[in-house]
Amino acid sequence: MRARGTSYLTEALLRCPSPVPSDIRRRPSNRNKAAGSGQAKPTAETVHRLQTGPPRPPPSMAPLAVVAAALLLLLSGHPAQARAPTQHFAVKVGAAAGGKVDAASLCSNTDYPDLCVSAARGIRGSASEKALIAASIQAAIKKIQAAKARAASIVKAVSKGNRAESEIQTCQEVYDSALADLQSSMKALQRGSITDLKELLSSAMADVDTCDEGYDEAGEKSPLAVPDGETDKLASNALALAQASTKKGR
Template sequence: MTPPPPPCLACLLTLLLLAAAAAPPAGAICVPRNPGGHSKPGAPAKPAPPKPKPLTPAAPAPPKLTPMAPGADIVRSLCLKTDYPDLCMSAIAKQPQPQLPVGKRLDGAGVLRLAMGAVRTKAAEAKAAAGALANDPRTQPLARGPLHDCVESFDDIAYSLDQAAKSLAAGDRDTTGTMLDTVRTDVDTCDQGFEEREELTPVMAKHDAELAKLSSNCLAIATAAGLR
């Protein structure tokens, strides 16, 4: 009968048997797992998807051009030759536009007629204002005489414009120029009634200043268009 091994030797044998059972078989290779869990060993890594490009804001649409009214080009061209081009163009734009035959465009004479119409409109407005002030009991007594003179001068403006229009239609450049000069003088006549009396407030100064500019524009347009 074989005697049992010593206790220490038995413990050593048990440790060797456990170590042999835990060791991998010969020739085995340990391959680490792919973190993704889907790629096969040895397969090339998939490239990362490209980052989306930032959106480029769309270019703004070009502004729409406002079509010019027939004849607007010659109005602008002639008004730019005056001392008050902005007033010239705005005053003409407010006038009733002429009905031209098909295929005919506005010419220099047509522009001058529109500018003269602007003077006529302003003169009528100034005449109404002067008449109202002349009849207002709050107006200075000394101002009533000059205001009545202004009313007459504004009537003279309308008459001079009528004569200028007739001369323009007849092709009489000399008379056209003379009557337009008269219009400009009639405006100054209203101012002079107040300038002669320093104690009076020039209540028509604003109307007269605009009339002076509008009548000056008429002269410049007539000269630029060869109509005086």
């Protein structure tokens, strides 16, 4: 009977787990300590990355491109406020292009073709519209210089303080302005600005006409009508050649 009772007691003890002291449950095992002591400490870079999170991608440049495109559209949306583009000689003709051009054919675009051909005789090599314009302007400059010399001699012969002296002095003033315009037109031609060239030639022609208007109003013939007329015709030819080159896209 005791052996049987003992087996019952032994079985009951085996089924009931024995209490584990709390200090044993909290105490880490030597194995865990050994494993933990072998790990390397985290670096400062790792700690910073863990605190701040993953790196952010760089900002996109797309918004800046959109803003720049919008500004360009706004600036280009007011063509009326912008100055008209300057026309230029885009194509060289004649000797510069390796071909020969007939001066008479080019001069046919002018109102005074014979005077144009006469001015072209001083051109070396083959003629071109640009060379013909330069020759006409140079001839006009010589004519206006001759008119200035003629006016200077006339003013010495007239009486002081009368109307004739005033008219000659007016011619001397406009001749100075016309000469400056013709010289500036040569510079405009050299840099290829047809727009400035045409404006300066038109201004020179208007100055020359002013000299003769005073005599016309008084019913008198201008003593400077011949050089004035030749200067006006030469400037007109240069202007016609410049306009023809614009129409041809040159």
